[in-house]
Amino acid sequence: MKRILLSLATLITLTAALVGCGSSVKLSDVPVENRTASSTGQAGDASGVTRRDVAPVQLAASDPSLAGPVGAAKVIYFDYDSFVIKPEFQATVEAHAHFLSANKGRKLVIEGNTDERGGREYNLALGQKRAEAVRRALGLLGATDAQVEAVSFGEEKPAAAGSDEEAYAKNRRAEFNYR
Numbered sequence: 092m093k094r095i096l097l098s099l100a101t102l103i104t105l106t107a108a109l110v111g112c113g114s115s116v117k118l119s120d121v122p123v124e125n126r127t128a129s130s131t132g133q134a135g136d137a138s139g140v141t142r143r144d145v146a147p148v149q150l151a152a153s154d155p156s157l158a159g160p161v162g163a164a165k166v167i168y169f170d171y172d173s174f175v176i177k178p179e180f181q182a183t184v185e186a187h188a189h190f191l192s193a194n195k196g197r198k199l200v201i202e203g204n205t206d207e208r209g210g211r212e213y214n215l216a217l218g219q220k221r222a223e224a225v226r227r228a229l230g231l232l233g234a235t236d237a238q239v240e241a242v243s244f245g246e247e248k249p250a251a252a253g254s255d256e257e258a259y260a261k262n263r264r265a266e267f268n269y270r
Contacts, residue, residue: 158269159187159190159199159267159269160186160187160189160190162186163183163186163187163190164180164183165266165267165268166250166264166265166266166267167180167183167184167225167264167265168180168260168261168263168264169221169263169264169265170263171206171208171259171263172209172217174203174217174220174221174223174224175224176224176225176228184225184228184229184232185232187199187229187234187267188228188229188231188232188233188234189232189233191229191233191234191235191238191239192232192233192234195235195238197238197269197270198237198238198239198240198269198270199229199234199238199239199240199267199268199269199270200239200240200241200242200268200269200270201222201225201226201229201239201240201241201242201265201266201267201268202218202222202242202243202244202248202265202266202268203217203218203219203220203221203222203223203225203241203242203243203244203265204218204221204243204244204245204246204248204249204250204262204263204264204265204266205217205218205221205245205246205262205263206246206249206258206259206260206262206263207246207249207254207259207262208259209246211245211246214245214246215243215244215245216243217243217245218243218244218245218246219241219242219243221243221263221264221265222241222242222243222265223241224265225241225265226239226240226241246262249262250262250264
C-alpha cells in the first residue's frame with residue numbers, strides 16, 4: 092500500500108512539474124521589426140515610433156592617446172619555439188610600460204600568437220607564455236596587473252598566410268591592443 096501511494100505521489104509531482112514547464116508562446120510567431128528608414132533618415136522601431144536619440148558612431152578617434160604610445164610598435168616578434176623577448180624589442184616594451192604607468196586608467200590586452208607548426212594545445216600554451224612574458228616585463232617596468240591582460244590565440248589568428256619561414260616569422264608575435 093505504501094509503495095502504491097509513493098508511486099502515485101511521485102507521478103503527481105512529475106506531472107505537475109511538466110505542466111508547470113509548459114509554455115503558451117507559439118514559437119512559429121516571430122515578431123516583425125520595421126528597420127526601414129523614413130524620408131528624414133530616422134529609423135522607426137517595431138511600434139512605428141521614430142527614434143531621434145541615437146547618436147552616430149564616430150569611427151575616427153579624437154584622442155590620439157587611445158592608440159597607445161606614439162611611435163611605438165604594436166607588435167613584437169619571437170624566435171621559433173621561444174617566449175623570450177628579443178633585445179631589439181626591449182625599447183617597444185619600455186615605451187608601452189611608460190605609457191601605462193603615466194595613464195593608470197588605460198587597459199592593455201597582449202595577444203600571444205604562434206605559427207602553425209605544433210599541435211593546437213601546444214600553440215595555445217606557447218602563445219600564452221609569450222603574452223605572459225610581455226605582461227611580466229611591463230609589470231617590472233611600472234604597469235600594474237590591473238592594467239594588463241595576457242591572452243593566447245595560438246595559431247588561430249595568423250598575420251601572414253603561407254607555410255614558409257617568412258610567414259612563420261610574422262605569425263610568432265605578441266600584439267598590443269589598448270581598450
